[in-house]
Amino acid sequence: MKPYLAVIMDLFRAALCSRVLWILLMMITCFLLALAPLALERVAYQTNDSSTGNALQIRYAGYDFGMPIQVHGQAPERLIAFAVAWFLDYIVDFMVGFFGVFIALVVTSPIIPETYKKGSVELLLSKPVSRPLLFLAKCVGACAFVFLNIVYLFVGLWLIAGLRLGLWDVGILAAIPIFLFYFVIFYCVSALAGLIWRNAIVSLTLALVFWGACIAVAQSKTVMETVFDTEQSAAALERANSINRPGREFWKSVYRFGVLPLYTVFPKPLELDNTVQYLLNGTQGVGENVRLHGLRPGAAGENPYSPIISSAIFVAVVLGIGCLVSYRAEY
């Protein structure tokens, strides 16, 4: 394993020397420092009939942020927990799940193309190392680099949630491997593209296009299923009256032969969000508030880990293809 460990360590050395790691750590620190002054405090307020009631005050760096939110007949602790969960959902899901993974892909996409560039690869391949393991070591190195950053970010978020908001939720920490996995899904596509085309821009573009395709397929499936469900009763009525709405069969074919097979084969990053939320809130789906808006597919009661299993199969297949390509390629 010594040569492969050397390959992984070399990636960290490269990151340190190119200042990429420092820049990322600094960005995360700035983000955490920006969040740290945020606090949600319970305050008492005077009602019109001169009695006192409960309220929640959002504070930022000691300053009140807006008016206190009055709490009528609810335990304030429950409201705090809900607000914190909503806040974390937004922060974790949007900031980390989108921007974090995007930045991670941008930073790591040149790793494989640089390795297999003419002039560098010959010397590496002349060494007694296995080609598939070299490819995997590079992928592991990239993931380890991202893992380091995710750990720093999530531990920071966990500490802020605990110290400032009073919510010591281990679910935040448990989301670390899920987010790493989220990154791995798209990084393996980027790595395979980098191996074939040896170009960082192509590698990043394909990973982003694939990311978009996964979201598009999942959203299409949800929308189509919703439309088909609501139309079902209307269609039955129309059929009874011998009315044939044009295009219905076409869209059903698109769903059956296009969207559904793609959805089965593709990884499921959006559903992976649900798994994260399951770990964060104990509920499947992104908090009840988001679920109400119907933004996420996946129904309560489904196995929260099934997106991980199907996505893991996808990752294994893509990495397997990568190993085969690297084994057979001639440089």
Add this chain to the structure above:
Amino acid sequence: MASTFAIEVDSLGKTYRSTLGRRQHEALRGVSFNVAPGQIFGLLGPNGAGKTTLLKVLLGIIRPSIGRARILGEAVGSSSSRRQVGYLPERLRVPLHHTADSALTFYGRLSGLSGRASRMRRGELLERVGLSAWERVRVGKLSKGMLQKLGLIAALLHDPQILILDEPTEGLDPVGRKQVRDILLAAREQGKTIFLNSHMLLELELICDQIAILNYGQLRFLGSIDSIRRRSESARLELELRGPETEARAALDMYGEARWGKLGEAHYRVDLTLADQLAVDQCIDGLRAGGISIVGLRHHTTSLEEAFLEIISSEPLDSEEKEEQK
């Protein structure tokens, strides 16, 4: 069974095909040769002759289409054969985040060396090529020659039995070239086999025991430096003569075209090429019989460069090669 040769190449062929397989290019055609242990073997050929392809096959970077090659009895490309090889690529690209020191540690580890073993060996090697003072310097700040030396150290670091070096003296000053030559000669003394690909004919002439010349993917010559010179048996003579011109011309006319230069009254310099030593003897006899004084005689030996050019231009080309030339 242990092999008697360090490198064995048997009927090796490599055909590159385009993605759709419509176009193909035969980079190597039935190349066969053996390299004995402890030899410095030079590979020569014009651009596009197939030298780099042959090197890559030996390193296991590409697979042959037909034939086979072995290194110390192991099939090329196998982990055990690669462990025995130190390689210096033509255009060495060391990632810029490395210092000379860390690059050697990295390449040493890839070759299976522990950090300690690598440290012990690289100090001595850096000293030998005069890079000791540069070991903590980023590779981006090293000159091309220094980088080349660093690559050579990386190739030698794990003490391989075979060194495959692609243009090892490229970009080096005369002192650097001498250092590299000395290192290679010392490695040969230790019984290492060195496979050199170089355009620097003079360098090869100085250190190689055996030479192979490739052209259009075919082996055109295999032998020692002496044999390559002997292969061209014709002798080029430079004569300085005194005497009547008509007699001198009459004596030399039968030996083909000669270049005449007048140095003074009845004083000439003549350049002519004679088929062999017998012709040289007859020519001298003819001149002396005609009363011509031979003031000076210089016998030009064929240089490696002349022999190389002769070999790659004189061999008949088949129709495919002519097509490629067009």
